[in-house]
Amino acid sequence: MGTYYRVVGQCRDSLTNHLLESELRSLTSVLSNYDAESEISSFNRSDRVGEWVPVHETLVKVLAMAQTISEQTSGAFDVTVAPLVELWGFGSKEVTQPPSTESITRELHRVNYKLLELDEGNNALRKLSNIKLDLSGIGKGYGVDHIAEVLADQRCSDFLIDIGGEIRVQGHNALSHSWRIGIEVPDGTGQAEVFLNLSSGAIATSGSYRNYRIFDEESYPHVIDPRSGYPTSHNLTAVTVYRSTATEADALATALFVMGYDDALEFAESHDIAVALTTWDADSEKHSASYSSAMRVLIKEGN
DSSP, X not given: OOSOEEEEEEESSOOOHHHHHXXXXXXXXXXXXXXXXXHHHHHHHOXXXXXXXXXXXXXXXXXXXXXXXXXXXXXXXXXXXHHHHHHXXXXXXXXXXXXXXXXXXXXXXXOOGGGEEXXXXXXXXXXXXXXXXXXXXXXXXXXXXXXXXXXXHTTEEEEEEEETTEEEEESBOTTSSBEEEEEEOTTTTOOEEEEEEESEEEEEEEESSSSEEEETTEEEESOBXXXXXXXXXXXXXXXXXXXXXXXXXXXXXXXXXXXXXXXXXXXXXHTTOEEEEEEEETTTTEEEEEEOHHHHHHHHHHO
């Protein structure tokens, strides 16, 4: 998945790196846009518009959750964003200048989650246009949940799984305490601003402070708004979401970051979602954090 993984667990059965790596390689062979032979890469190359294409059940599972989040967020999360990701230089091809308005408009016609249909019963997908899929906003989260299932099969009662910063926990740490998870200040120092004490659930973060492109001395974050075709341009620098699964937390963190501060906080409150929102004030050159009601409860319990 192009990132690190870390697994800490107390298991009754033998748990090996070989088993974990085998499971992660299997997921990568289905979900990775960087693997030319992966299931999703094959589907993206297919020109079978209007035809049902059989695919691996894992891909259907991930896309089913993705489509649900897309519906809930009115398209702020959209896996068909791949053409725009490539256009802005966040895909496999190097880009040295920002795309033209004309090229953005052209690619936007291919970006709409409603142009993808799923047949979950038969594990098949259908394109209604020449779309391409990008699972970078949900794939790591799904990987975390999959490894959680593997650990359950290995009779692991207590564990922490971390794939590229998307985290899921169960039970207690080696000191028999709840897992203590910090929410970082998005300044590159790695320091935590608050902590959560968790015995279950998942944490995922989406932000603009680690992955960006600079064109003509202007910075463009890697998170593309699939509704406008442009990288996000607001004062949000990070969104952290707590949910029961890492798949949902991962996708929602991306969607809420796309929305911007006001809409993200309103969405979180109306859906009772624990969210931390970090903004940057250019005048004071300082970060400030805000929390939804549900997140404030978790923070109070963790500090």
